[in-house]
Amino acid sequence: MGFDAAKHAQSMRSQGFWIDKNFDEFLQASVTSTPDKLALLAYRADRPNEPVRLSYHELADRIARAAASLKRLGIGRGDVVSVQLPNWWESAVIALAAFRVGAVVNPLMPIFREHELNYMLGFAETKLLVVPKSFRGFDHEEMAQALKAAQPKLEHVIVVDGMGANSFRQALLASDDRLEAPPPGEVGALPPDQMAVLMFTSGTTGSPKGVMHCLNTLLACNIALAGRFGLGSDDTMLVCSPLGHMTGFAAGMLLGLKIGASVIFQDVWEPSRGVSIMSENGVTYSAGAATFLADMCEAVAAGAPKPEKLRKFLCAGAPIPPALIDRVYRELNLKVCSLWGMTESLSSTLTEPERALEKSSKTDGRPLDGVEVKVLRPDGSPAPVGETGALKVRGAQMCLGYYKREDLNPFDAEGWFDTGDLAFMDEEGYIRINGRSKDIIIRGGENVPVLEIENLLFKHPSVLSASIVGYPDERLGEKACAFVVLRPGQTLDLPGLQTYMAANKVAKQYWPERIIFIDDLPRTPAGKVQKFLLKEKAKEVVSDAQKASA
Known part of the structure; x- marks a missing residue:
């Protein structure tokens, strides 16, 4: 027997994790109580x-105003509104207006171009696309109009900063018509258990899928995060993670507006400007990948103002190097709370601020309210404490499934989702991600502890960032290749790296046997290293070297 979605929904409601409300109800509460407060x-x-x-x-x-205009344009329940905007105020307006008319929001990263967008817009059957006139020197309007000609379902393109009738202000805000929020307690045009957000996976494996979330799963995420962090209307939040990813969209924008906080957008992450914004506005909370933390430390060290009121930082995307946790607390007096989650499962495990110093450097948190996790051996039995196995997750924040992919049932009969991550659990139920099942390096039958070696590399004084992948070897099956980004003015070579490994008493079988220097690691918009690209590069370099020596 397969997964029973109706039974799952009933369970989530009976336990109080699905509340069957819309965002308008929370927005209107803030308008009523604090109309002049900075939103x-x-x-x-x-x-x-x-x-x-x-x-x-x-x-x-x-x-x-925008909701009334969307309705006038024929946008209603189930229609997909794709939004390829940076972190601009228009992003929040169009998303919440789309919810109000019952439409589905499809956030898209501004870095996407024709290749990605042709697929995504066609697959989603997008009816309305919102783009900037230009962003970071690229003409999005020109691209969008060309896409419209090739997309029969795409009826409208609206342009922020545009000049004509299809400009955001003219098309959505010029009319005095307003579609007000439904009265408190009424569901409105968008049923809370139907698809509200369609977000494509960030592509660490190169094959994006459309993940479906509803208002109930999104609000479960907001409520759990606010509870674990102790966030409320008195907080000021900086959203610098892209709104085209769930960290920025759900754990940033929606979270802040749901709790009635003040939300600050920064569209282009520039570290010194970012910490200055935090300092000037008394930011108390932010979220992002570990790269943001490293950037903040470097900016403050270079003379940027220290964000004195910033006390909580949700760090997601990849395990945080322990050395970085220590540095952030030492230099910024900031407790970093490690989080593990996926587009499919949103915010799943989190270290609470009270134990951040103790746990964030060695775990990725414990399950949030409404979430369950387990670690299994290959035979399906529970892995003992400390033993790495396959990580499974289920609960209130799980997606509804993959759009138009009935052939992909992501859940087993009991609702468990196979994350593809490897993890181990400590005696208190905190987990630690220990690689991806596809990223295992097996050298001569021995599993290389990839994460451990990467963390060790991160501590090397010459290394800014590093990632390890496997490459084929006829005799051993695989060997390890280290991709290294050097600090400015620093040098390193393979003998030096091996000396460092020996000094740290690392088993020789685990040493990287090739080193490739790179200007920057390829990452998804969420900050995750795209190891499949590094594997391809390593394989290519090794092949070229073998040909040259033949």
């Missing part, structure tokens, strides 16, 4: 001295 403060790199400030009353008014 959004949006910074743009191309207009550094002109941030846009919107109170809760002003934000609600723009959402109501």
Whole structure:
């Protein structure tokens, strides 16, 4: 017997994790109680001295206008609205307006171009696309119009900063018509257990899938994070992670507006500017990948103001090097809370601030409320404490499945989702991600502890960042290759790396046997290293070297 979605939904409701509400109810509560409070403060790199400030009353008014305009354009329940915007205030307005008319929001990263977008827009059957006129020197409007000609389902392209009738302001905000929020307690146009967000996986394996989330799963994420972090309306949040990814969209924008906090957008992550924004505005919470933390430390060390009120940081995307945890606390007095999650499962495990110093450097947290995890051996039996196995997850934040992929049932009969991650669990139920099942390096029958070696490399004084992948070897099956980004002015070679490994008493079988220097590691928008690209590069380099020596 397969997974029973109806039974799962009933269980989530009976336990109080699915609350069957819409975001409008929380937004209207803030408008009623604190209409003049700052809701959004949006910074743009191309207009550094002109941030846009919107109170809760002003934000609600723009959402109501945009919702009425969407309805007039024929956008309604089930229609897909794709949004390829940076972290601009227009992103929040269009997302919440789309929810109000019952449409599905499809956030897209601004880095995507024709190749990715042709597939995604066609697959989603997008009816309306919102793009910037230009961003970081690229003409998105021109690309969008070319895409529209090739997409029969795409009826409307709306352009932020555009000049004509299809500009965001003209098409969505010019009319005095307003579609107000439904009365409190009423569901509205979008059923809370139907698809509200369609987000494509970030592609660490190169094959994006459309992940479906509903208001119930998104709100379960918001409620669990706010509870574990102790976040409330008094907080000020900086959202610098892209809104095209769940860290920025769900754990940033939606979380902040749901709890009535003040939300700050930064569209282009520039470290010194980012910490200055945090300092100027008294930011208390932010979220992002480990690269953001390293950047913040470097910026403050170079003279940028220290963000004194920043006390909580959700770090997701990949395990945090322990040395970085120590540095951030030492230099920024900031407790970093490690989180593990996926597009499919949102925020699944998190280290609470009270134990961040103790646990974040060696675990990726414990399950949030409404989430269960387990670690299994290859035979399906539970892995003992400390033993690495396959990580499974289920609960209130799990996606509804993959869009138009009925052939892909991601859940077993009991609702467990195979994450593809390897992990071990400690005696208190905290997990530690220990690689991907596809990233295992087996050298001569011996599993190389990839994460452990990567963390050791990170501590080398010459190394800014590093990643290890396997490459084929006829005799041993695989060998390890280290991709290294050097600190400015530093040098390193393979003998030096091997000396370092020996000094740290690492078994010789685990030493990288090849080193490749690279300007930057290829990453997904979420900050995860795209190891499949590194594997291809390593294989190519080794092949070329073998040909040259033949």
